[in-house]
Amino acid sequence: MAMARPVADLQTFKAEFFKALAHPLRIRVLEILRHGERSVQELQSALGVDQSTVSQQLAVLRARNVVGARKEGTTVRYAVRDPLVGDLLDVARRIFNNQLAGSRTMLRQLQREARRPGRR
Numbered sequence: 203m204a205m206a207r208p209v210a211d212l213q214t215f216k217a218e219f220f221k222a223l224a225h226p227l228r229i230r231v232l233e234i235l236r237h238g239e240r241s242v243q244e245l246q247s248a249l250g251v252d253q254s255t256v257s258q259q260l261a262v263l264r265a266r267n268v269v270g271a272r273k274e275g276t277t278v279r280y281a282v283r284d285p286l287v288g289d290l291l292d293v294a295r296r297i298f299n300n301q302l303a304g305s306r307t308m309l310r311q312l313q314r315e316a317r318r319p320g321r322r
Contacts, residue, residue, distance in 0.1 A: 222266035227251065228259050229291070235269060236288035239281035 223229060227249065234240060234248055245256045260280055263269040270283045282288065 219266055219268070222262055222268050225259065225262070227255070228263055231256070231259055231263065232268070232282060232287060232291060235280060235282045236285070236291065239272075239279040241277045241279055243277075245280070 223232070230249055231245060234245060240248070242253055242256050242260065245260075246253050249256060260269060260271075264271065264280075267283055268287060269280050271278050271280050273279075
């Protein structure tokens with residue numbers, strides 16, 4: 203039973219990491235930052251949201267060490283701390299594509315079924 207606590211801690215750590223990603227705007231931020239560092243103002247412009255919203259989302263990502271910040275003069279520049287986050291986004295996109303492909307297949311089957319004679 204001595205192993206139960208470290209395993210639970212690890213699972214909590216993993217869950218907290220995924221919670222940090224569990225917001226549409228944070229995903230969009232990461233999709234932008236995977237291509238290089240940006241300032242809050244650059245992110246604000248790219249996302250079309252106000253500065254405080256961008257800052258709040260960056261704070262969540264920073265708290266989980268998903269993004270880091272560095273000062274450049276008076277500007278703070280943000281970047282993804284680990285490039286594997288980009289790989290994670292790519293894998294997630296492939297999973298979503300597979301799920302949606304299955305949904306499209308079912309939709310086509312339903313449409314064919316509806317066109318069969320004797321169906322209403």
